[in-house]
Amino acid sequence: MRRRQAAGEVPGTNHRIKRQGLHETLADSLRERILNGEFKEGEQLVQEAIAAEYEVSRMPVREAFRQLEAAGLIANRLHKGAVVTELPLEQIGELFDLRALLEGEIMARSAPRATAESIAAAAAILAQLEVAYRGDDMGSWGRLNWDFHRSLYVTAERPQTLATIQYINVQTDRYIRLQLFLTDALEQAEIEHRELFRLYAARDAAAAVPYLRAHILAAKEKLLVAISRMRSGERAAS
Structure with a gap:
């Protein structure tokens, strides 16, 4: 039996979903x-x-x-x-500076627009992230870290800014995992993410923006020290 053509549908259009190659x-x-x-x-x-x-x-x-x-x-x-790719320390620092700038700007717009649904979604991802921390599931740290941060920004309704931030996060993902692993910063990350969530849920942009930027920049400073030591050790061993 032929499928009935929907109103406004272009004849011959194929709407099947393409599977991942x-x-x-x-x-x-x-x-x-x-x-x-x-x-x-x-x-x-x-x-x-x-x-x-x-x-x-x-x-x-x-x-x-x-x-x-x-x-x-x-x-x-x-x-x-x-x-x-092996990024110079200066470029890694620049990526975190860009994160602090752009994520602060998008948080300023997203926090006042937080909804019950977006708050619940952020809470669920934060719970998954904490499980990954406690289970030493390093493979999930970077992905869930981005998922959590993204959940705080979607209500800003800034898709281009969010896409740019996501691209930067892809570059910093491995360094975020490395920073957590080398500096034993999981407990501090939990504390700071919980506070970020609390401020977002309270729709308190005035407090959330500087806290978020301080969170990113503090991670940057610890990471640069850790990577510098790690690379120095690898060079000495080679």
Whole structure:
């Protein structure tokens, strides 16, 4: 039996949902391995080796590499091919400065617009994040950290700003995980996230904005010290 054409529908339009492609699945897997530190900064990713490991052809690997390069996680280097990006400390600091600036601005707009639904959603994600902290589920820290922060910003109704912030968070995800791991800052992160949630739920933008910026910038300072020590140790050992 033919499906009846809906009013205003263009004849021949295909509305089937496109399933995720192999290269996207592969990109997701490689992204997680980079973010959790399995692939180190400066490490070369060889297409042939990745293809063999995942038992796929080189074509989806190339496409996955393009996605990772667009996200800033890998870069093509002369005579080396794809390598995991190693950001200078100055650039890592700049990314956190941008986070503090943009996330402060979006919080100023989102907190007064908090709804019962957005507050409940943020509370649920915060609970998941705390479970991940206590369970030492490092693989989930970065993702849930972003999900929690994002839940505080959606009511701002600033999709372009939110997309920019998300891109920056992709760059800082591995460093957030590293900062929590190297500095044993999980307990402090819990305290500060709970306070951020409380201020958002209270719709108190005047207090939430400076607290959020201080939260991000304090993490930056601890992280830069930790990364500097880690890189110095790796150079001394090599």
